[in-house]
Amino acid sequence: MGKSIRKNQSYWGEVIYRLRKNRMAMLSLYLLIAIIGLCILVPMLSPYSIETTDMQNRDQSPSAKHWLGTDKIGRDMIVRLFYGGRISLLLAIAVVVLECFIGVVLGSISGFYGGMADVVIMRLAEIFMSFPYVIFCITVVAVFGNSVPILIFVLAIISWPSIARIVRGQILTLREMEYMEACEALGISDMRRIFKHLLPNVLAYVIVYATLGMATVILAETTLSFLGLGVSPPTPTWGNMIQEARNTLIIQQKWWYWIPPGICIFISVMCFNILGDGMRDAIDPKMKR
Template structure:
């Protein structure tokens, strides 16, 4: 005798949410792990506000950043000038917004260049090993043996300071740590089964490197890039403060601090050095917090 299933039972089975629940995607898992890091979320919000201000600077301020008005110099924060004015009567808020454009542009562009160079060098060294690895790593050791600040000052002195020059210098001097990181990842991944299988079927080396191994090493590279942006912004601000970076009247947070380095101005007119210094601090901290959050999100050993 054939047993029939009750329609009511079928209805209950079809309405059971556990039977239709789809497994979470890797993106959702990483997002949840990132959101659990409160400092990373705060950093992302602060960085989002700074980037919004940089992108929409012309619409957020009615004062041109280069406009001088000596009658309003060193004016305290108020209704007309939200963050006050500098010693030339220029609006500090406007210069802060346009300075964010410079700092973020130099940071992102430099890190993209440095990460690209370091990834290629590290991938080639880690995949092929042997003599190629030894030569490339000795080159990395030589560059790392030179004090970074001394190297930056020397290169900036040789080339005229400018945004394009700074980006090039930071890119050409900041790839070494990424090269070592990528090399280590490739050394551990090149002996995996999927790599050996690709070699067995005759896949070309460049395709194995960039299509098979590199995607599996993107996690540490992304974290390294995020942390590096904050370091570049800090270095650019230091060079601009020393007068070797972005040159006035183009605003940057570093040369704004240089304008305010007079002790009397810093003591009596607190807003002049405070806001650019605070912008540097918050931006660098935000990138560091986001980097920590991404490290947790991309680490499979940390439970969701």
């Protein structure tokens, strides 16, 4: 009975079924949901805000009043930790959405039309991929400042070539299929062929890339913040919370400054990577039994 039901499942039904059979991927998904839930609820329910200062209780270790201690001006660290998680995760989502939009559009045009359009877009992608990553970020931030929108733009504009190449490669294969020849014979417009008949078949690969890309963006934001190029304080992110612990004294004696955000980054990145691998296995037809 179960096998007959599965035979009637849609493609995405099969993908979800295989993903649910992957225990590590599902555990990672549940952990990510828990982290996102904490990032939403803790700043809302806490009696403290990210701006609340208490100079009499600054640099306090964890206690019943402040579960993760306080910073150098008496701000509650647990509120800043989960509010910073909001910023880090929203920034990662925004970067991935923007880079996927740019990459999917340009990759589709390149793969579908070929010729000069393909040459120009792929050479442009190679130019962006050859930029020295850190130097490019330093230059843009020095000129325009290190606000959240600028950081999103910098990370997206340097990352879109990867997904563009994936989409281009898939469309180069799909455009030679018989159903695409039928679409051409029926006089269906190019845009309709691309967005209705080609991109839905590439969507699975884009979703896998986006999931893995979330982990990459979180690490990139952490790296830039550690170099002083991330989101400017007092707005907290996991990256700039760790950046505050560059002092050896803080690392040795004030673990609550850097260990909690470090653990959140580690768990989030690990979960996104495991979930991305699980989705790749679920989507790959070779994994179907």
